[in-house]
Amino acid sequence: MRFLALSGSLRSASTNTALLHAFANIAPEGITVEVFDGMGDLPLFSPDLEADTPDSVLRLADKVAGCDGILIACPEYAHGIPGAFKNALDWLVSRFEIPGKPVMLVHASTRSAYLRDHLREVLKTISCRLFPGPDFEAHLIKKDPQQVRDILAAPEMRAAMRSKLEEFERFVLSGD
Template sequence: MKFLAISGSARRASTNTALLRALQAMAGSAHTVLVYDRIAELPVFSPDLELDPPPAVSVLAKAIADADGLIVASPEYIRSIPGGLKNAIDWLVSREEVVGKPIVLAHASHRGDDMLCQLRSVLATLSERFNEELFLRIPLMKLSPEEIAKQVSGRRHQEDMRAFLGAFARYCGSA
């Protein structure tokens, strides 16, 4: 299975991006995980540009079209979805690439439930194949890159990530 893992953070040292990179690293030959960490490169959504979207939007849309499923990981900003991720979703809402695409969430914090609730609602509207039951949460907030690497390389987290990817692959193949 080929998964596109979208980081909702514009931060270079994002813990959510680090979680997605850990998924990418442990996927091995069983799955391909491509991490999209360029939310900050997307221009502000404008319906006037939907018919001829900017190149950055076309790159994201193609990556989504090429994927069997999407994994979204995002921080919470002021108890809400970060503006960059919401902007990316706005660019996708009228496009065909995301229709019927399996989508799941991963989260790199012990908190953020208000944002996750909002994001679940938005993603369930975006695709009828959003699966809120499949969810990976590994608390990494405020850890250094070295501490994150140590955390995600632990046996328990490796097993959790492997199980998550396996369950998502089965879900993607069940259509």
């Protein structure tokens, strides 16, 4: 089972990206998680550019096509989706790779209620198959990189992440 992980933050010390790498590191046998590293390479979306789709977008689209499910960890910006991440989703809207793809949200902040609702609405609109939850959350907001590493390395956190990946795998296989 191959999962693709997309971070909604381009920040080098992003807690969302760190969370996704932690998921990649604890994935149980039979599951791989690849954190996509090209989100910052995507040009600003315009339908005019779709006729000659940029390579950076094709790279993302290929990763989406090749995975069994997607994990998304995204911060809340001004009660919404960060522009860079919405831009990535806009590139996928008219393409064939994303409809029907299972998606699970995981959260590096416990207080991003607006973001969660917005993101679910967008993902439903582009016909993703949303994991019904409960969503995985870690409280990493305002923590420094060492604190983030310590929280994510805790045995109970690793066990919770592993079991969430297994739950998502069951959802993917169920076809619900």
